């Protein structure tokens with residue numbers, strides 16, 4: 714018998730419901746973080762969560778397809794700093810930990826964020 718294909722990160726995490734839970738926790742942690750929550754004052758949060766579920770699902774090998782704007786246009790004019798970017802990454806790390814995501818998988822996810830930093834940070 715041929716070997717079964719290696720599980721995708723999406724499967725390792727627990728698929729759509731597990732990702733939705735991580736996103737809910739992540740957005741909750743961001744909303745409570747005074748270093749960055751002001752940035753989201755005018756944001757449609759249910760829409761943002763939907764787009765994050767799509768983006769994460771696609772990036773981790775799931776069937777979702779991201780339907781939002783590219784990262785540069787999404788963040789243009791917000792004046793996001795490196796410190797704010799790092800605060801957000803820390804919040805994601807916290808959400809992943811809370812959900813028992815193994816460090817190995819966390820590192821792969823965080824490594825996917827780093828290349829997006831130049832598109833998100835403006836100063």
Ligand code: HEM
Pocket residue numbers: 749752753755756757761764765768780781782783787788791793797798799801826827829830833
């Ligand atoms: C690699 C890191 C990041 C990723 C992957 C990411 C992802 C996203 C996505 C998918 C959207 C929705 C795009 C759309 O509206 O079409 C979005 C919007 C937004 N992001 Fe980020 N983001 C990142 C970093 C940040 C940081 C550091 C901040 C601020 C501290 C931030 C603040 C916002 C805000 C305020 C919006 C909503 C903009 C609006 O309503 O027009 N993001 N982000």
